[in-house]
Amino acid sequence: MLNFSKFFLLLIKFLLTLTILAKLSLSYADQLRIEKVKINGAKRLSESFILNFLPEYPNTNFNNEVLNKFTKDIYNTGMFDKVSVKVDNYILLINVVEYPIINEISFTGNDLLDNETLSNLISINSRDIFNKNNLSDAIKTIKVEYQKIGRYLAQVNVKKIEIGEGRVNINFEIDEGALLVVKNINFIGNKNFSDSELKSKISTKEDAWYKIFGSNKFIPERLYYDKEKLREFYNQRGYLDFTVKVARGDLLPNFSGFNINFIISEGQRFSIDKIKINTSLIDDNKNLLKELYIQKGEIFNSRALDESTKFLIKHFESSGFSFVKVLPSIKKRKNLIDISYNISEGSKKFINKIIILGNTRTNDSVIRRELSFLEGDPFNKNKLDLSINSIKRLGFFETVNYRLEDTNVSQAIDVIIEVKEMNTGSVSFGVGYSSLDNTTLTFGLREKNFLGEGKNVRFETSLSDQKSSYNIGVTEPYFLERHLSLSGNIFDEEIENKKGDVKTNRSGVNFGVGFKINDISQAIKYNLSTSETTTSSSSTSASETGEEGKEITTSSITYGLFQDTRDNYFNPTSGYRWGFDNTIAGIGGDAKFYKTEIKAKTYYPIEYGDYVLGFKTGLGLITAIEDNITSSNRFFLGGKTLRGFDKAGVGPRDTGNNQAIGGNNYYNVSFELKSDKFMPDDTGLEWFVFSDIGSIWGTDYKSGVRGYNDKNPRITNGFGLSMITPVGPLQMIWGFPLQSETYDIEENFQFSIGTSF
Numbered sequence: 001m002l003n004f005s006k007f008f009l010l011l012i013k014f015l016l017t018l019t020i021l022a023k024l025s026l027s028y029a030d031q032l033r034i035e036k037v038k039i040n041g042a043k044r045l046s047e048s049f050i051l052n053f054l055p056e057y058p059n060t061n062f063n064n065e066v067l068n069k070f071t072k073d074i075y076n077t078g079m080f081d082k083v084s085v086k087v088d089n090y091i092l093l094i095n096v097v098e099y100p101i102i103n104e105i106s107f108t109g110n111d112l113l114d115n116e117t118l119s120n121l122i123s124i125n126s127r128d129i130f131n132k133n134n135l136s137d138a139i140k141t142i143k144v145e146y147q148k149i150g151r152y153l154a155q156v157n158v159k160k161i162e163i164g165e166g167r168v169n170i171n172f173e174i175d176e177g178a179l180l181v182v183k184n185i186n187f188i189g190n191k192n193f194s195d196s197e198l199k200s201k202i203s204t205k206e207d208a209w210y211k212i213f214g215s216n217k218f219i220p221e222r223l224y225y226d227k228e229k230l231r232e233f234y235n236q237r238g239y240l241d242f243t244v245k246v247a248r249g250d251l252l253p254n255f256s257g258f259n260i261n262f263i264i265s266e267g268q269r270f271s272i273d274k275i276k277i278n279t280s281l282i283d284d285n286k287n288l289l290k291e292l293y294i295q296k297g298e299i300f301n302s303r304a305l306d307e308s309t310k311f312l313i314k315h316f317e318s319s320g321f322s323f324v325k326v327l328p329s330i331k332k333r334k335n336l337i338d339i340s341y342n343i344s345e346g347s348k349k350f351i352n353k354i355i356i357l358g359n360t361r362t363n364d365s366v367i368r369r370e371l372s373f374l375e376g377d378p379f380n381k382n383k384l385d386l387s388i389n390s391i392k393r394l395g396f397f398e399t400v401n402y403r404l405e406d407t408n409v410s411q412a413i414d415v416i417i418e419v420k421e422m423n424t425g426s427v428s429f430g431v432g433y434s435s436l437d438n439t440t441l442t443f444g445l446r447e448k449n450f451l452g453e454g455k456n457v458r459f460e461t462s463l464s465d466q467k468s469s470y471n472i473g474v475t476e477p478y479f480l481e482r483h484l485s486l487s488g489n490i491f492d493e494e495i496e497n498k499k500g501d502v503k504t505n506r507s508g509v510n511f512g513v514g515f516k517i518n519d520i521s522q523a524i525k526y527n528l529s530t531s532e533t534t535t536s537s538s539s540t541s542a543s544e545t546g547e548e549g550k551e552i553t554t555s556s557i558t559y560g561l562f563q564d565t566r567d568n569y570f571n572p573t574s575g576y577r578w579g580f581d582n583t584i585a586g587i588g589g590d591a592k593f594y595k596t597e598i599k600a601k602t603y604y605p606i607e608y609g610d611y612v613l614g615f616k617t618g619l620g621l622i623t624a625i626e627d628n629i630t631s632s633n634r635f636f637l638g639g640k641t642l643r644g645f646d647k648a649g650v651g652p653r654d655t656g657n658n659q660a661i662g663g664n665n666y667y668n669v670s671f672e673l674k675s676d677k678f679m680p681d682d683t684g685l686e687w688f689v690f691s692d693i694g695s696i697w698g699t700d701y702k703s704g705v706r707g708y709n710d711k712n713p714r715i716t717n718g719f720g721l722s723m724i725t726p727v728g729p730l731q732m733i734w735g736f737p738l739q740s741e742t743y744d745i746e747e748n749f750q751f752s753i754g755t756s757f
Helices: 004-030 047-051 064-076 115-121 132-148 195-199 220-235 286-290 302-318 364-368 381-393
Strands: 036-040 080-088 091-098 101-108 155-164 167-175 181-188 243-251 257-265 271-278 324-333 336-345 350-357 397-406 412-421 425-434 438-450 455-463 467-476 484-497 502-517 520-535 551-564 575-589 593-606 611-624 665-675 686-697 714-725 728-739 749-756
Touching (some): 115 132, 220 257, 302 381, 381 397
Antiparallel strands (some): 575 593, 728 749
């Protein structure tokens, strides 16, 4: 009997032999002999282009693997829609169908995105090879762009139109779909802050009927920004371990909008236990510790930590240290934090080149003359910051940024200043209403950067039932390429009170020169004006003040000095401006007097700039040298200087016609708080509240004048809104006098709007 194990071994050997023979047989059968190649369908492309992908024949042994690779290589060129190969009687038959050439690309159904925008988005163009993969990519790109504007239901179909000769027209048929907005925003895991408070901190907003400008569209990329805003909010309130685990937008089942879900972990709240400053630059840092924005025993605040870091850098650099590095480190233990500021000084460096970018309209020289350093100077961070602020205060640029770049020169850096031009020309239009003048219209043209040379050219006019005026002026801030300004104005004003039959004409010219050293400016100005008041009624006081029927000429010289450290002339958030003007009249002409006026403004950022507190004050005094002071040379108070009252609405008035005649003395004080907090996002809307106090008194004539020496203060409170609209800056002011006199003229509402060019 045959042993079973021997039988099993013989069986395995037999099967292995059969397998080897089968493989040899298949390998032999796989070998294809090709003596000739025939190509069908190649019209635009040459046969040699196709043959480049085929191994040499007849010397090469062909098999299915070689032919499969050849087919794939041809497909991968992106030139062919179909490729097939076949061997028949030693002839390799290659059949191809070429992709057509795109003749024209068009879009239909796109109302929200224009053709140019869509054409720039996609990567296919006329005269390109038609390719299905590129077409699919284009469809995806268009859909993504529509999603950015809230059109998540947008559909894109492609219609291919054969026009012969291997060419096609491509039409993207677009159904933009309904606008999908954010219906609900949900927070999960918030124990210490309400949903409504967290919603106010993020940029994504829930839809509401009143949200015209808001961010109620769902934009996935915005969630990354919102996660950061939530982290900032919690970190500024002591929650250092706060994290956003999930931030997701979910499409509602009925496709009516999105639900936004944030899953968060607040972590514990930390307080500050110890603060240290580690540095060899100074011996005693106890006083410096007291000036930090963050103090021992307080709840940890990441923003205060950052602001303290900036303060330390600025402090040491303004003390003469270069390239100061301040590295804060945090050590956590239980619910306490120890903070260490490690401070060191880098090596001194020099300025190699000053490079200015982005000034497409403004001349380089206009920017360079604001710099307090030159190429080759030692680098000084304090001077750089002052120079950047000077450029910002020009009011020519939307943004001003800088960066420092290393060079091939040892210990030298390039200072690169990059600006973004803004519209410096403006057309302004204003409307005001008062019980005296009824409706007042104002119109102005101004170009702050004429011809890109920094010149200021302006024209202003106003018109009401009782008043008309115009003013034309020009200022050259750097006359003869020096820190010397030259200015000139022509003005004319006519005031007529029909009730009292009083008419006053005032016109004149002035010109002056000024010079500036750092942030301190001085100016000397000569003024020549004439005024004439006529009346046909004895009930007025014009004849009493010596102005009846006379043309009074005023020839005066004014010396002024002021200092300005504001970070922005037009919308300041920090800094101050103070100054005075001293005028002496009597260098020829009829009027002879001495006049002094002092003004000051200061701005304080609160809550790291979220709010700005402003304080303004003014004080004026005029004294006669010979004759009495006439009305045309006195001070007037009201309008912008005392909101809630008409321009010149406060102070002594004519008993006959209630016309303001001005005062020899005045003061005004104003407090204002402004912010964009709690305003809809993406609108530029700001609110402000104010309180104004002031008074004006003193005339050289008592007869026929009411309140000639009334020093009682006038007090107003109010609020306002300001924003940037498509037609320019808009401002609305509501002022309400709390204390006034019966003869004062109130103006409770002011409105103005303008546009830029």
